[in-house]
Amino acid sequence: MNVPLWAWLTVLGVIILMLAIDLIAHRTAHVIGVKEAAGWSIFWVASGITFGIIIWRLFGAEFGQQYFAGFVIEKSLAVDNVFVWAIIFTAFAVPPQFQHRVLFLGVLGALVFRGIFIAAGAALIENFSWVLYIFGAFLVLTGIQMLRHRNQQFDPEKSRTYTWFRGHVPMTDAFYGQRLLIRKGGLLLATPLLAVLVLVEVTDIVFAVDSIPAIFAVTSEPFLVFTANAFAILGLRAMYFLLADLMHRFIYLKIGLAVLLVWVGVKMLLLEVFYIPTTMSLLVIATILTVSIVASLMATRGQTRRSVETTSAGPFRMATDDELARVESVWRKPRTSTSTGTGTGTENDVDHDRRK
Numbered sequence: 001m002n003v004p005l006w007a008w009l010t011v012l013g014v015i016i017l018m019l020a021i022d023l024i025a026h027r028t029a030h031v032i033g034v035k036e037a038a039g040w041s042i043f044w045v046a047s048g049i050t051f052g053i054i055i056w057r058l059f060g061a062e063f064g065q066q067y068f069a070g071f072v073i074e075k076s077l078a079v080d081n082v083f084v085w086a087i088i089f090t091a092f093a094v095p096p097q098f099q100h101r102v103l104f105l106g107v108l109g110a111l112v113f114r115g116i117f118i119a120a121g122a123a124l125i126e127n128f129s130w131v132l133y134i135f136g137a138f139l140v141l142t143g144i145q146m147l148r149h150r151n152q153q154f155d156p157e158k159s160r161t162y163t164w165f166r167g168h169v170p171m172t173d174a175f176y177g178q179r180l181l182i183r184k185g186g187l188l189l190a191t192p193l194l195a196v197l198v199l200v201e202v203t204d205i206v207f208a209v210d211s212i213p214a215i216f217a218v219t220s221e222p223f224l225v226f227t228a229n230a231f232a233i234l235g236l237r238a239m240y241f242l243l244a245d246l247m248h249r250f251i252y253l254k255i256g257l258a259v260l261l262v263w264v265g266v267k268m269l270l271l272e273v274f275y276i277p278t279t280m281s282l283l284v285i286a287t288i289l290t291v292s293i294v295a296s297l298m299a300t301r302g303q304t305r306r307s308v309e310t311t312s313a314g315p316f317r318m319a320t321d322d323e324l325a326r327v328e329s330v331w332r333k334p335r336t337s338t339s340t341g342t343g344t345g346t347e348n349d350v351d352h353d354r355r356k
Contacts (some may be wrong), residue, residue, distance in 0.1 A: 001063055002327065003223040011223075015111070015230055018047065022237075023104060032100060037241035048075075051231055054231055055224070065278040068220035069285060070228030073264065076289050077211045078236050079243070079250070084154050084203050088242040091156040092196050093316060094175070101178045102193060103237040106200040109299025110236075113205055115227050122222040135213035136268030142210050144260030150254040154203075161202045165195050174317045181203045192316040210261065217264035218281050249300040256292025260285060 022040075048071055056064025089099055124131045157163055165171075171190045176182050180194040215225050245251075263284060267276050 001059060001223065002220075008252070009231075011227055013280065015234070018234060019104075020110070022234075030095070032241045034242060035179070037238050040238035041235060041242050044231070044238055047233070048228075048231035051227060055227075062278060063219075063221065063224065065282055066221065067224045067228055069218040069278060069282040070215040070224055071232055072282070072285050072289070073214050073260070074211055074229050074232035075235075076260065076285075077207065077214065077257060078232055078239065079253060081204060081207045082236060082240045082243055083205050083250075084207075085200060085215045085240050086247055087154050088156045088196060088199050088203070089244075092192055094193065094196055095318065097276060098178050098193060099173065099240075100237060102197050102200060103240060105197055106302075107233055107236060109201045110204045110208070110233050111230060114208050114212065115226060116231070117208055118222060118225050118229065121212055121216060122225070125216065125220055132216070132268050132271060135216060136265045136271075139210070139213055139217070139261045139265030139268065141265075142259045143265060147255060147258035150258065156199055159199065161199055162195060165190075165198055169195075171195060213268075214261060214264045217268045218278060222325045249303055250293065250296045251299060252296040253294045256288050257291075263288065 052064060052067045056065045085103070087096075089102075094102070120164075121135075168184060169190050170187065171192065171194075172182065172184075174191070174221065175193060176191050179191055180197065182189055182191060211224075211229075215228060219225060219228075267281060270276070
């Protein structure tokens with residue numbers, strides 16, 4: 001597949017434009033409802049499908065099918081990522097109106113990190129073709145592990161990432177709007193929202209370790225791997241707001257994803273022995289996901305939406321209007337010295353936050 005430079009630049013330009021549209025549409029903090037999330041989900045899925053049709057028309061059916069197989073794999077594995085986000089947001093009691101900002105920045109980081117992983121994976125496969133067998137074995141083992149531990153729930157409070165963050169980064173005990181950092185008494189402090197963003201980024205990197213090798217099972221073309229990832233990731237924010245409070249209904253999805261990873265792993269391991277056509281791979285992937293989703297919804301029919309249940313990692317509070325006003329004034333005019341008297345109470349706030 002010979003992809004000219006202009007095609008890469010065009011795709012990157014489209015992605016940047018779509019991110020800009022999303023940012024402008026959500027420039028003010030507000031709660032995203034199911035109707036709005038459904039509309040954006042349709043938009044992102046339609047964008048991914050449209051791009052696949054363009055690939056099909058320009059480069060042929062084989063590459064078109066490879067793109068769609070990769071897109072479906074990445075989209076399905078991303079659902080598990082969405083459920084972890086729901087647990088993180090619930091554990092930290094992140095206000096709904098601030099969640100989109102975290103996910104927007106998380107998606108930006110995901111695009112960068114996955115681009116690096118894809119470039120590294122493509123280089124390894126091009127120079128050391130036997131790496132595919134390592135990827136295949138890894139995916140099979142990962143699928144088996146996912147199946148064995150499918151009922152275990154991620155605990156953000158006990159994660160190594162959060163433990164390290166609290167131990168090394170001074171942090172406030174309150175959310176200050178959508179700010180990730182604030183300045184108090186001359187000190188730069190992280191807000192709980194930054195801790196949440198770090199957790200979101202790290203969990204995506206962990207998921208990428210599974211999903212990137214998985215997509216290389218259906219296509220070795222870096223252009224298709226990257227674009228399938230990009231268009232699948234771009235719709236994750238809308239997917240989260242659409243599905244987060246329905247995760248209790250997808251009781252068999254974990255099993256379906258585990259079987260999916262095992263399937264693509266076996267496909268990699270059999271690459272030199274038995275070639276599995278892309279059409280068959282796409283059909284098997286679609287069947288696995290359809291069965292797991294339909295079976296889940298049938299088994300839980302009648303259940304309504306409900307919030308994720310988990311223990312709180314805070315509890316974190318919302319900053320008062322007075323605290324927000326003091327922070328805003330500090331950012332507009334940074335202090336060069338601290339008061340020795342009672343002042344505005346900023347120094348006491350810092351001591352309180354550091355003790356937390």
